[in-house]
Amino acid sequence: MKNLFSDKKTIALLSVPSIIIIAFAILAPLVVSLYFSFMEWSGFGAVTFIGMDNYRQLVLHDGTFYRALLNTFLLMLVTIFLQNPFAFVIAAILTKLKDATSRFLRTIYFIPATLSLVVVTKLWVSIFNPSYGFLNKLLQGIGFQNMQIAWLSNPKTALGSVIWIMVWQGFGWALLFYYSGLMTVPKELEEAAKVDGANKFQLYTKIIVPYMLPVIQSVIVIDVISSLKQMEMVYLSTEGGPGDLTQFIAVYLYQKAFRYSEYGYGNAISVIFVILAVFLTIFIQRIFRERSAGKKRVGA
Amino acid sequence: MTRYQVGRNSKKTLLAIFLGLFVVAQVFPLLWVASYSLQKSGDLFGPELFKLPVNPVWNNYVRAWFDGKIPQYLTNTLLVVIPSVTLSTVLSFSIAYACTRMQWKLRPVAWFIITIGLTIPIHTTLLPNFIWYNFFGLIDTRIGLIISYVAFSISFNAIIFSGLLAGLPFSMEESAFLDGAKYRHILPSIIAPMAATGFATVGVQTFLNHWNEFIMANTYLMSEAKRTLPFSIIRFQGQYSSDYAVQFACMTLVALPPLLLYFIFNRWIVAGITAGAVKG
Numbered sequence: 001m002k003n004l005f006s007d008k009k010t011i012a013l014l015s016v017p018s019i020i021i022i023a024f025a026i027l028a029p030l031v032v033s034l035y036f037s038f039m040e041w042s043g044f045g046a047v048t049f050i051g052m053d054n055y056r057q058l059v060l061h062d063g064t065f066y067r068a069l070l071n072t073f074l075l076m077l078v079t080i081f082l083q084n085p086f087a088f089v090i091a092a093i094l095t096k097l098k099d100a101t102s103r104f105l106r107t108i109y110f111i112p113a114t115l116s117l118v119v120v121t122k123l124w125v126s127i128f129n130p131s132y133g134f135l136n137k138l139l140q141g142i143g144f145q146n147m148q149i150a151w152l153s154n155p156k157t158a159l160g161s162v163i164w165i166m167v168w169q170g171f172g173w174a175l176l177f178y179y180s181g182l183m184t185v186p187k188e189l190e191e192a193a194k195v196d197g198a199n200k201f202q203l204y205t206k207i208i209v210p211y212m213l214p215v216i217q218s219v220i221v222i223d224v225i226s227s228l229k230q231m232e233m234v235y236l237s238t239e240g241g242p243g244d245l246t247q248f249i250a251v252y253l254y255q256k257a258f259r260y261s262e263y264g265y266g267n268a269i270s271v272i273f274v275i276l277a278v279f280l281t282i283f284i285q286r287i288f289r290e291r292s293a294g295k296k297r298v299g300a
Numbered sequence: 301m302t303r304y305q306v307g308r309n310s311k312k313t314l315l316a317i318f319l320g321l322f323v324v325a326q327v328f329p330l331l332w333v334a335s336y337s338l339q340k341s342g343d344l345f346g347p348e349l350f351k352l353p354v355n356p357v358w359n360n361y362v363r364a365w366f367d368g369k370i371p372q373y374l375t376n377t378l379l380v381v382i383p384s385v386t387l388s389t390v391l392s393f394s395i396a397y398a399c400t401r402m403q404w405k406l407r408p409v410a411w412f413i414i415t416i417g418l419t420i421p422i423h424t425t426l427l428p429n430f431i432w433y434n435f436f437g438l439i440d441t442r443i444g445l446i447i448s449y450v451a452f453s454i455s456f457n458a459i460i461f462s463g464l465l466a467g468l469p470f471s472m473e474e475s476a477f478l479d480g481a482k483y484r485h486i487l488p489s490i491i492a493p494m495a496a497t498g499f500a501t502v503g504v505q506t507f508l509n510h511w512n513e514f515i516m517a518n519t520y521l522m523s524e525a526k527r528t529l530p531f532s533i534i535r536f537q538g539q540y541s542s543d544y545a546v547q548f549a550c551m552t553l554v555a556l557p558p559l560l561l562y563f564i565f566n567r568w569i570v571a572g573i574t575a576g577a578v579k580g
Contacts (some may be wrong), residue, residue, distance in 0.1 A: 004473070006403045010483045014398035015410050018391045018454050022413055025429070025451035026420055032428035090322060093315065105319060107566060109326050114562040114569075116512030118530040119555045122537070122547075123329050132344040132544065134332055141349050171326070176570065229421045232515050236534075250423035257427045270424045281419050 030274060037268040042261040054268035064244040065269065068252050075163050076227040079174075080220055083167045087174035088216075092204065094175075095182045106179065113172035117232040124165045125237050128152050155242050162246045165233050170226065174219060181215030182208070217288040224284055228277055249273050330555070337361070337548035344544050357545065364549035367540065368532040377529040380442050380517075381510045384449040388506050389499060392454045396461035397491065401470070417455030422448075426519045433520065440522045448520065449510050457502045464498040465491070500568040508558050508569070529554055 037055070040048045058065055090109070094102045112120060127134045128151035136149060151161040185208055193207045209216070231250035234240060240247035240255065253273065257266030336344050337360055338353035364370065398404075399411045429448070430439065438444030472494070476486045492499070514530045521527055536543075536550050562569060 004477050005401065005470075007483065008404075011398050011402050011404050014394040014402075018395040018458070019410055019413055021391070021447060021451045022417055022454060025448050026417055026425060027413075029425040029428035029432050030420070032432045033424065036428065036431070090319070093319065105323070106570075107563070108323050110570075111330070111559070111562070112326055114508060114558050115330075115555050116514065116530060116558065118512075118514050118533055119551055122533055122551055123333055126333060126544070126548070127329055134329075134349070137349050168325070180570075225419070229423065231423050235515070250421065253423065254426060257430075263427065266427050270427055274420060274424045277421050277424075278419055 030271075033267045033270045033274075036264050037271045039264040039267075041263045043257075043263050044261075047264075050264070054265050055272075057265070058268055058272065064247055064252060065249075067244045068247040068249045071159060071246065071248055072227050072230070074159070075166060075230065076224055078163055078167055079170060079223045079227060083171055084174055084178075084216075084219065084223070087171060088178045091175050091178035091182055092208075094179055106176070109175050110172035112169045113176075115169070117169075118236060120169050121165060121233045121236040124161075124168070125152065128161055152238050153242055155245055158238055158242055158246050162234055162238055165237070166227075166230055170223075174223075177215065177219045177222075178212075181212050185211055221281065221284050221288075224280055225277065228273075228280065249276075333548045334552050337545060337552045339545055341543055341545040360545045360549040361553065363543075363546045364532075364536070364553055367546070368536050368550045368553075370529075370532050370550070370553060372525075373527060373529045373532045376442075376526055377511060380445050380449070380528060381507060383442075384446045384453075384510050385503060385506045387446070388450045388453040388457055389502050391450065392457035392502065393461050393492065393495065393499070394487075395454065396458040396465055397487065399458070400462045400465045401468075401473070414455055414458050417452060418459075422452055422516065426515065430519065439520060440526065442521075442526060445517060445520050448516050449513065453506050453509065457506060460502055461495060461498050464495045468494055497568070500565070504561065504565040504568050508561060511558055 036047075038049060038051060040050045040053070094105060097105070115123075126132075130136060130148050130150040133151075135151065139149075140146075149157060151157045189207055189211065190203060193203050198206060229250065230248050231254070234246055234248050234251045235254065238246040240251050244252075249269065250273065253266045253269035256262045256269060332350065335351070335353055338356040338358070339351065340357060343351060395410070395414055399407055399414070425448070429444075433439045433444045436444075438447070468491070472490060473486055476490055481490075511529070513528075517528045517530070533547070533550055533554055536547050540546055
């Protein structure tokens with residue numbers, strides 16, 4: 001019987017196609033990218049080997065690259081410290097409502113998450129539009145006459161507006177993760193806390209949040225990775241501007257290659273981007289793992 | 301009414317307002333666009349904050365449909381999405397089966413390769429694939445796009461399937477083997493039905509993702525005749541830049557199918573996301 005579960009032909013048939021596709025469309029391109037990151041190439045003509053020059057320029061002299069990193073970091077902060085707590089509080093409220101009400105609200109709150117990035121971006125570009133957009137009309141309506149802010153091209157508001165679009169669409173995801181996490185909290189835990197005289201605030205800070213820590217951690221991991229991967233919204237709204245104020249890494253590498261014809265340089269950004277994504281994923285997961293391991297040791 | 305009740309009621313009202321505000325924030329932008337998609341473009345510049353379409357201008361939708369070339373883009377989308385969803389579902393089920401229920405030496409390596417797809421950002425493959433795919437003649441072909449869609453969706457889908465498959469008793473295959481059945485019968489007729497919820501979740505989720513995908517389609521497909529649905533919106537903005545109402549109609553049309561799908565298959569989408577979150 002055992003050898004049926006290790007039948008080589010079946011294993012090959014089941015696993016080789018997936019592995020080939022991933023190797024072909026994800027892993028091989030990374031090698032191609034690495035190769036071109038050492039080259040200077042405009043997309044046409046000669047490919048010149050320039051060693052580490054692209055990387056040197058990128059790491060030592062490229063302000064736009066660091067601007068993109070800073071924006072990614074700001075987005076992470078906003079997601080983790082503003083969007084997540086809101087999502088958590090609403091998820092907690094939803095668990096206390098009647099089933100039908102809760103299901104209705106969850107369905108509504110998740111709607112933006114099902115829309116395509118193109119629709120979401122164009123939707124908000126229209127709302128932010130200086131001449132007919134809803135936002136300026138609203139501000140005029142509540143007394144700010146002559147309000148004609150070009151939200152996406154004004155240096156003071158552009159980054160905030162772009163981050164708002166991202167956080168708006170991501171809200172439904174965070175809510176759903178927290179809601180499904182909260183549903184796994186055992187009822188006995190809450191009752192025991194009430195018997196011990198804990199008030200509602202203590203119930204959440206002392207019992208439920210610690211219990212939910214693994215869920216919170218995996219949501220944060222997802223947030224960090226998805227902040228890093230933001231691109232389409234910027235590409236379709238501000239294109240990184242005004243200047244490089246709303247630049248994100250993925251937009252920048254795309255523009256370098258396809259708009260400024262610096263294909264080699266774009267690939268160098270690409271390589272750094274992969275390293276950053278892999279490193280950050282491993283790093284955060286390790287921090288969380290060590291923390292929970294440390295706790296277990298203290299507990300024992 | 302006692303003081304306690306007053307406190308409770310006002311608390312309830314506050315809560316309702318709080319939740320209501322979030323409903324408005326999440327839905328209003330859509331309603332705004334949908335509402336003005338049925339009016340004249342000029343109405344958008346009116347002084348009022350929000351106006352319902354009293355005399356709906358359905359012609360906006362007729363124009364969005366034809367001038368936005370929606371039938372053509374829709375066909376293109378389906379020609380990519382149907383194969384990509386089918387392939388991704390079958391392949392991720394297969395690899396998940398091999399990696400959760402069968403025993404082989406390289407299994408950890410294979411699973412590592414599969415899960416690595418979750419970490420690598422799609423955008424880092426855009427530039428190299430331009431050269432790499434071109435080398436194989438895959439640029440500006442639907443097959444090229446399908447390969448990328450499948451590659452980037454296998455990881456997540458395989459994780460969902462492996463969660464389901466790991467819980468099944470091994471006696472299922474064993475008794476079938478004793479009856480003389482082969483894998484090519486056991487997998488589709490015994491194991492796959494046990495993972496039916498997985499197929500629903502993976503199918504709907506992958507369909508939504510691929511239907512909505514923009515940046516790979518934008519990069520790998522160049523000829524107008526092959527482009528997918530999101531381009532109808534972008535095309536419109538370029539060509540009819542002052543015709544806002546028709547643009548809005550186009551956006552509504554593109555957003556509608558995923559929304560309907562979401563309302564119909566809500567349960568499975570949610571199940572998939574939850575499974576993903578638990579696995580991290």
